[in-house]
Amino acid sequence: MSHLKSAIIGCGGVARVHAHAINDNTDAHLMATVDIIGERAEKYARKYGKEGCKAYTNYKEMLKDPSIDVVHVCAPHYLHAPMVIDALEAGKNVITEKPLAISVEQAEAMIAAGKKSDKNFGVILQNRYNLASQEAKKVIDAGKLGKILGARAFVTWYRTKEYYLESNWKGTWDKEGGGVLIDQAIHTIDLMQWLVGEVEWVQGTCHNRFHPYIEVEDVAEAMFQFKNGARGVLFATNYYTYDSNIILEIHGENGKIFIEKDMARIEIGDEAYTVKEDQQVKEGKSYWGSSHSTQIAEFYKDVASGKRHWISGEEAKKVLDIVLGIYRSEGKRVELPLKS
Ligand SMILES: NC(=O)c1ccc[n+]([C@@H]2O[C@H](COP(=O)([O-])OP(=O)(O)OC[C@H]3O[C@@H](n4cnc5c(N)ncnc54)[C@H](O)[C@@H]3O)[C@@H](O)[C@H]2O)c1
Structure with missing residues (x-):
């Protein structure tokens, strides 16, 4: 059996x-690791790579290897666009971390490169695979909530001074592209729009109140007007005192869905039930959830079958x-979708 090379x-x-x-979740073999800090690439190759896994400091050198089938982009935000486009043009399947990009121009160029390529291009938005999100989507798509009236999301997390000062890209407009x-x-914003529908306009404000050593916002609030008439409410900050549970509620004419972290409580008429993730988070921080491996496994199945991965560039835009x-809003309405 031939194994895909990653x-x-x-x-x-x-x-x-x-x-x-x-x-753990695919048949692929990790055959190349890249980091501008050579020791990091070497450490990853030793720890996670198959025999013969090569460590690089320049991703363009790695892209010259015709045996590599799938490229994972886990780099700072501003590099997603050039890395994804170069990898697609080199004939690789590509899965990139969120966000898709840091500008509309970058996003459009990535989508165009994806369309031109016959390879697969996916974007990690793993929380769509959480059991709670999947159940919410099923209930909404079956029409059980009735007309959706509103949605609210609260993200109150904590990013320390060290989190920013130890990074050479987080907290900057040109490299991270924003803050919280x-x-x-x-x-959470993605889950809201995926569950409720297309957004017609947004109106919001951003501030930096707690992290004076960064350029970007550490708090934001916004209203979303959805095309189906629903109204969205968002509050997000990373100057709370710990990573408290994320809250997302969808309110429909027949009831509501209340998601808290990895749990969803569904209340429709007199009936109510709860679903909860039972998987332990094996790798990474608990607030990243456990669904990365599910999305990545599905991406590899799509690569094998030739089906376009559903969380595509267009979807992530x-x-x-x-x-x-x-x-862009600064308190005024901004119509979506954005165009360059
Ligand atoms: N989906 C999630 O839940 C989740 C969680 C954490 C991070 N992320 C995303 O993952 C991405 C990486 O975040 P992170 O926290 O791992 O960042 P990080 O800073 O810890 O790691 C980025 C790595 O990229 C390397 N790098 C920088 N420039 C490079 C270049 N030109 N070529 C090769 N390597 C280069 C850095 O040396 C560093 O080792 C971001 O897009 C972030 O938003 C997603």
Whole structure:
């Protein structure tokens, strides 16, 4: 049996979740690791790679290897676009971490490269695979909630001074592309738009109140007007005192769905039930959840079958537009989708 050959670009924090997913949840072999810090690439190759796994400091060198089939982009946000486009043009299947990009121009270029390529291009938005999210989607798509009236999301997390000062890209506009919205709250905003529907306009404000050594926002609030008439409420900060449970509620004319972290409580008429993830988070931080490996396994199945992965560039641009729309808003309405 022939095994797909994988490469990881960016051997920092999240890459180990990808390495575990490749090794534990697919038949693929990790054959290349890349990091501008050579020791990191070498450490990953030793720890997670198959025999013969090569460590690189330049991703373009790795892309010249015709045997690599799938490239995982786990690099800082501003590098997603050039790395994804170069990898697609080199004939690789590509899965990149969120966010898709940090600008509309980058996102459009990535989508165009994906369309031009006959390979697969996916974006990690793993929380769509959580049991609670899947159950919510099923209930809503079956029409059980009736017309959706509103949705609210609260993300109150904590990022320390060290989190920012130890990173050379987090907390900057040109490399991270924003703060709490584009990095932490993006998952919950994505779930909201995936469950409720297309957003017509956003209106919001952003501030930096607690982390004076960074350029970007550490708190944001926004209203979303959905095309189906529903109204969304968002509050997100990373200056709370710990990573408290995320709350997302969808309110419909027949009841509501209340998601708290990995649990969903569904109340429709007189009936109520709860679903909860029973998987332990094996690798990575608990607030990343355990669904990376599920999405990555599905991506590899799509690569094998030739089916386009459903969380594509176009799909991931929806939440990016909301985030970038809030940045542009400064209190005024911004119509979506954004165009360059
Ligand atoms: N889906 C999730 O839940 C989740 C969780 C954490 C991080 N992430 C995402 O993963 C990505 C990486 O985040 P992280 O926290 O692992 O960052 P990190 O800073 O820990 O790791 C990034 C790595 O990329 C390397 N790098 C930088 N420039 C490079 C280049 N030109 N070529 C090769 N390597 C380069 C750095 O040296 C570093 O080791 C981001 O997009 C982040 O938003 C997603």
